[in-house]
Amino acid sequence: MLALRGVRVQYGSRAVLHGVDVTVSAGELLAVLGANGSGKSTLLRAAAGLTPAAGGTVTVDGRRRGPLDIALVFQQIHLVRRRSALENVCAGALGRLPLHRSLVFPRVVREEAMACLDRVGLADRAHDRAGSLSGGQQQRVAVARALCQRAPVLLADEPVSALDPAAAEQVLALLAELAHDEQLAVLAVLHQPDLARRHADRIVGLRDGRVVLDGDPSQPVESLYVSALEPAP
Numbered sequence: 001m002l003a004l005r006g007v008r009v010q011y012g013s014r015a016v017l018h019g020v021d022v023t024v025s026a027g028e029l030l031a032v033l034g035a036n037g038s039g040k041s042t043l044l045r046a047a048a049g050l051t052p053a054a055g056g057t058v059t060v061d062g063r064r065r066g067p068l069d070i071a072l073v074f075q076q077i078h079l080v081r082r083r084s085a086l087e088n089v090c091a092g093a094l095g096r097l098p099l100h101r102s103l104v105f106p107r108v109v110r111e112e113a114m115a116c117l118d119r120v121g122l123a124d125r126a127h128d129r130a131g132s133l134s135g136g137q138q139q140r141v142a143v144a145r146a147l148c149q150r151a152p153v154l155l156a157d158e159p160v161s162a163l164d165p166a167a168a169e170q171v172l173a174l175l176a177e178l179a180h181d182e183q184l185a186v187l188a189v190l191h192q193p194d195l196a197r198r199h200a201d202r203i204v205g206l207r208d209g210r211v212v213l214d215g216d217p218s219q220p221v222e223s224l225y226v227s228a229l230e231p232a233p
């Protein structure tokens, strides 16, 4: 389980997360919703340790978060385009390989990476260059790479914002399936309440750096976006 307790983040003198409590259980896909600027990415970055927190704690399975505990997937898919899908997935294992072996991936890692690619439905594209795959396929390779990291927590920041509706649906379904089948704790920042409703087990809504709703994905979320829709005074 991923647990954020009382997490505060400041940029300069400006507080953007005001003591946020969020938990994600193993086997659960949590969607984080909120208007632009509400603090979703900051929450994810604080959970991953990419942005320092001014207060609060982040734990994974009750322990202080370790460097290999969290795998990340972003909207901008950071694959090495000239390398094969398989090599990109192997890179997920880098954190647990001895440094001198990092340039040539051992067979056991290649086999595990192939299993991860199979898990996301892309085993048949393993030897294609990542850059030759569609956006949706590339995002699935990025998810496979995260799987190959063997982290218990997967954080995804707007993982489907650059994808067409069919690919977005497929990637969200994949994230839900991985949460349920692999018992991962998955947190996805989303801009599409409908996708959250269809695929998430729970939603958290942020407004101005505070959690203002936390619960069933079928609950109304329109209030999160009201201020964003109001005309400027």
Ligand SMILES: Nc1ncnc2c1ncn2[C@@H]1O[C@H](COP(=O)(O)OP(=O)(O)OP(=O)(O)O)[C@@H](O)[C@H]1O
Residues within 6 Å of the ligand: 011, 016, 034, 035, 036, 037, 038, 039, 040, 041, 042, 043
């Ligand atoms: N590196 C930074 N330096 C200063 N302020 C920042 C920085 N990153 C984010 N902020 C501010 O923190 C607030 C929350 O930003 P954040 O990116 O977390 O929101 P968000 O909900 O993810 O927004 P969006 O939906 O637009 O991606 C915003 O007011 C933003 O301007």
